[in-house]
Each structure stands twice: as C-alpha cells, then as structure tokens.
Amino acid sequence: MNPDGATLDGARVLVTGASRGYGAAIARALSAQGAHLVLTATDPAHLGRIAQQCADDGSPCNLVALDLADPASIDAAADEVARAVPRLEGVVMNAGVLGPMGPLDAADPDAIARAIDVDFTGQVRLLQRLSPLIADRAGVVLVTSGAAGRAGYGAYALGKAGLQALGLMLREEWAPRGIRVVSVNPGPVRTDMRAEAHPGEDPATVPPPAERVAPVIAVLEGADPGPLVQASEWGLA
Ligand SMILES: NC(=O)c1ccc[n+]([C@@H]2O[C@H](COP(=O)([O-])OP(=O)(O)OC[C@H]3O[C@@H](n4cnc5c(N)ncnc54)[C@H](OP(=O)(O)O)[C@@H]3O)[C@@H](O)[C@H]2O)c1
Numbered sequence: 001m002n003p004d005g006a007t008l009d010g011a012r013v014l015v016t017g018a019s020r021g022y023g024a025a026i027a028r029a030l031s032a033q034g035a036h037l038v039l040t041a042t043d044p045a046h047l048g049r050i051a052q053q054c055a056d057d058g059s060p061c062n063l064v065a066l067d068l069a070d071p072a073s074i075d076a077a078a079d080e081v082a083r084a085v086p087r088l089e090g091v092v093m094n095a096g097v098l099g100p101m102g103p104l105d106a107a108d109p110d111a112i113a114r115a116i117d118v119d120f121t122g123q124v125r126l127l128q129r130l131s132p133l134i135a136d137r138a139g140v141v142l143v144t145s146g147a148a149g150r151a152g153y154g155a156y157a158l159g160k161a162g163l164q165a166l167g168l169m170l171r172e173e174w175a176p177r178g179i180r181v182v183s184v185n186p187g188p189v190r191t192d193m194r195a196e197a198h199p200g201e202d203p204a205t206v207p208p209p210a211e212r213v214a215p216v217i218a219v220l221e222g223a224d225p226g227p228l229v230q231a232s233e234w235g236l237a
C-alpha cells in the first residue's frame with residue numbers, strides 16, 4: 001500500500017518490461033493515477049513513449065536498463081533503483097520472453113536455458129536484490145500465464161511454473177512484513193508476445209492489454225485477492 005494508504009498518488013512502483021504490451025498498459029494506468037514510476041526495459045530507449053505519457057500526466061518516472069538474462073545487469077539495475085527511490089510501495093514483475101515453443105525433446109537446451117533465465121532465474125535474483133527496498137505492506141505482482149506447466153510451451157511453461165512457485169514462497173516468507181505477493185495471469189492480450197505465440201490469430205479477436213490491468217492495479221492499491229488471479233475473471237460475480 002502507498003504511504004497514504006488510499007490512492008496510488010505518489011506511490012513508488014517498479015514495473016519491469018514496461019516498454020510495450022501488458023507492462024506498458026500497467027505503467028500507463030499507474031501514471032494516470034499519479035504514481036512515481038520506475039520502469040525497465042533491456043534498453044531505456046525503448047521506454048520513450050511511456051516516459052512521454054508519464055511526463056504528460058505529470059508523474060515522476062525513472063528509466064532503468066535491465067536484462068533479466070544477465071546477473072550483472074540485474075545487480076546494476078537494483079542499485080540504480082535504490083538510487084532513484086528510497087522505498088518501493090509496489091513491484092510488478094511483468095517482463096518475460098516466450099522462448100522456443102514445441103516439445104521439450106525437440107528444443108535446443110541452450111535456448112531453453114536462456115529463456116528460463118529471463119522468465120524465472122533472473123526474476124528470483126531481482127526480487128532478492130530488491131527485497132530491502134520493498135516497503136512493509138507493499139504489493140508485489142508476478143505476471144504469470146495459463147501456459148505455466150503446459151505441454152508444448154517449452155521454457156515458457158517451465159519459467160512461469162517456477163515464477164508461480166516463487167510467488168507462493170515469498171507470499172509466506174514476506175507475510176510478516178505485510179507484503180502481498182500475488183501472481184496475475186492476464187490471459188490472452190493483444191501484444192507482440194501473443195502474436196509470436198499465435199501467428200495465425202486475428203489480433204482484433206484478442207483484448208487489448210489495458211482491459212486486463214485491473215487486478216494488478218487493485219493489488220497495488222492494497223487488495224489481497226489470494227496467491228493467483230485470472231484477470232479475465234476479475235470483476236465477474
Ligand atoms: N500477451 C499475452 O497474451 C500474455 C498472456 C499471458 C501472460 N503474459 C505475460 O505478460 C507479460 C508481458 O507480456 P507481453 O505480451 O506484454 O510481452 P511483450 O509485448 O513481448 O513485452 C515483453 C516485455 O518484456 C521485456 N523484456 C524482454 N526480454 C527481456 C529481458 N531479457 N530482460 C528484461 N526485460 C525483457 C521487453 O522489453 P524490451 O523493450 O527490452 O524488449 C518488453 O517490455 C509476460 O510476463 C507474459 O508472459 C502475456
């Protein structure tokens with residue numbers, strides 16, 4: 001929860017993978033509420049459009065380079081976040097890659113390992129590094145997928161299953177600090193990753209990411225809907 005305990009105005013929130021897709025939609029929603037954003041992408045130049053939107057909203061915004069496949073980049077990013085803000089009232093671990101799809105037997109082991117580094121191993125390291133910065137009673141969202149553990153989804157299925165396990169672990173370990181750790185599955189949303197995973201699909205049949213950010217915002221505002229939320233079911237009776 002932010003320092004005032006009511007709105008996100010002034011709350012300091014880190015969003016990884018904010019350059020496009022779901023992360024950009026989350027950042028946009030937070031900026032509209034006056035949050036102080038700390039946004040990451042592999043190259044901060046990718047964040048120009050969303051940084052401009054923050055500026056238009058009058059929201060403070062720090063841009064940080066982060067490559068989740070590179071431990072040195074993760075450590076440097078965590079140091080930079082600490083220089084930018086003394087505390088984080090919210091963290092959204094959104095960045096991810098699809099990696100090689102298809103049966104695991106047919107996949108290049110090095111490509112599998114690289115994708116797991118981004119989708120899981122790097123996320124563990126980043127949260128370890130950020131932990132001292134995360135405020136008591138903060139909201140931490142891990143963006144997962146219905147593909148977690150699903151056959152045919154390769155490294156992505158493994159990485160997301162690991163991420164959800166990480167969420168369960170930290171939810172318990174950080175409970176004494178009042179930190180709410182929640183995995184959110186946005187479901188299908190119209191992004192580059194969705195197009196890569198489903199190249200034959202008409203994008204017009206898939207909801208835009210802005211329609212699926214509500215549970216993420218609710219967790220950052222102080223809600224605790226449990227360890228795993230399906231965004232497509234959010235708000236339904
Ligand atoms: N789209 C869907 O239908 C769907 C469904 C379920 C779950 N999800 C999840 O939602 C999240 C966002 O997905 P999306 O569809 O918005 O994907 P996207 O459009 O491909 O965006 C991915 C984001 O991750 C960042 N990223 C990529 N590689 C990175 C790395 N090595 N280190 C740090 N950041 C990196 C990208 O930043 P750069 O600018 O640096 O490339 C980009 O901002 C992912 O966790 C995904 O698994 C998506």
